[in-house]
Amino acid sequence: MPSTASNRLHIVVLSAHELDDQMDLGRDTISFAVDRGSESPGLGRVAVVVTHGHRGKVGITHLGWVKSGPRRTNLDSTWVLSAVHELSDPISFSEIEAELGRSSGGVLKAARSRRGGALTLAGSSKLRAALQSRVAENEWPGIDGTPEWMTPRIDGNIRQDHTNAIGTALMFSDMDIGEMRYAPLPGESPLRQLRLSPSEASLIDNDLRNFPGMNGEPHAEDIVRFTDEEHTLDVMNVNATGIEAATGVDLIYFSHDYDCYVLVQYKRMDSEAGARIAGVDARLPNQLRRMVAFDALSHMQSGGPEPTTFRLGAGATYTKFAYPVVSPQKESDLTNGMYVPSELLKRLHDGGHLIGPRGGAAITHSNLRRWLSNSQFAALVKMGWVGSSGLSAADINDFVSSSLTDGRIAVIAAHSSAS
Known part of the structure; x- marks a missing residue:
């Protein structure tokens, strides 16, 4: 008790x-x-x-x-x-x-x-x-x-108790534990020693296969379906289906409930002097220009007076600055990071505000100042508060087809609620 x-x-x-x-x-x-x-x-x-x-x-x-x-x-x-x-x-x-x-x-x-x-x-x-x-x-x-x-917390306490018990037993044994210090843990691949941190493609792949509060199962060769008691989320790798990647676009979410698309590009952040930082490469201005153009297209194609077409704003595109966290995350977690609307990021870039600690062009927490967390972004997407309004699949396909290919991965996700 x-x-x-x-x-x-x-x-x-x-x-x-x-x-x-x-x-x-x-x-x-x-x-x-x-x-x-x-x-x-x-x-x-x-x-x-x-x-x-x-x-x-x-x-x-x-x-x-x-x-x-x-x-x-x-x-x-x-x-x-x-x-x-x-x-x-x-x-x-x-x-x-x-x-x-x-x-x-x-x-x-x-x-x-x-x-x-x-x-x-x-x-x-x-x-x-x-x-x-x-x-x-x-x-x-x-x-x-x-x-x-x-x-x-409970799992951590159990692991610590097990570690303490095993350590005490080994301390009183006659075993030579020197070599054990460098042995990989059971089930751990030796290849992990060759990778300092997850690649950008791995971070994207994690979000392709995970969504908070939903369970995923392979639905087809290139599709993963996520479900809970109310919603269904299909995630598909477009590159595998022959649709070439749009410049900067890595994930596309589509909500059947609210008939809207949300496009997300990924940027990998690194750790420098204890702070997160992402460099600004030569592709960013063009990527932002295309993504903001998509936002404008969505705004022009307004879905009319239907309540389901209401959005908090015209923006449908975001950049996710993902943290290359090595430690395991909870199941169904998105990659740690922050989501920034493309229009906001373009204003910061064009206004010369993206200056790093060494004076060069870079993205940091301090110069962004505000963003959406994983939980905030997931909730907004699931409930149709953000995204396009009035766009069809053909409109999206035209946008993707007209974009320049730069070898990145594109993914489409479709979301629906159970009736």
Whole structure:
């Protein structure tokens, strides 16, 4: 039976910009300093993540797992946040203040602290009940099971326990373990030693075969079909079907529900001095010109007054700056990275804003300033908030055929909902 302390919740306070930056960088954990007087989460507690957004807007936006980390200085302690899970709808404190009752003062005090803090048992109980009534059944850990977002943390703990047990056994054995240090792990290919990081084609291929929250199975020789209880997503390699690649275009999504296309080109980012950076090659201006031309074509072919043709904007093309992350990702994850609308990227390029740290042309987090995360992009595409309006397959085929071939991979994805 869990102890009283383990039933208590911790509030973690971060700025929305800080959290987005860490998530977009593909970090599995987020470490930060807290005041020495803050009560320690010990080996770990469920974290209610409060973010401070633009114009001082505060709300509960994520769940996670927080534990104590190694101290950085004699003045501060360290907390480590992991398994961060974004709620589908943020929850404001004004919305739940009445339900918190007498505990509202303590909960709000923790939420207004520099980095948060521990809640009392009563406060934890009240906040837990308020949140459980607003999130999906499978989002909150309980006796009925562990939510999917906590699986990486549990798997990591199990692996660490196994490692510790095996290490202890070997320490007391008479075996020569020197050669074992350099032996590949079971099931690991020796070829991994020849590859420093995934190639751009590998990053594209990962996104071709994965989509968040959906299961994929080969549908034909060159098609993978993804399904869940409501939607179907077909992914096809156009190059294998004889359609030549359009300059810069790597993925094309088509939503049957909203009759729209979204085109994505890929750029691989490298790590330099601890920061992500992508060079600006000679092809980029022409790629952006063609992609923005497609946006203009989509705008001219407006789908009319039907509600399904409504879009948040005219842009249907994006550039994904993908991170060459070597560590394994969760199943169905897209490659870590950020999506930038082509029109925005073209304005930054034409205005001379894409200057790297050494003075040359380059794309960095600091000169982009804003982008869409994987989860934001996937949600917008699935629900038809972005993409073309009124374009047919023939229009797309004409656009692809008129583009210059530069040897890149083109992919088409078709998405539909179950009726």
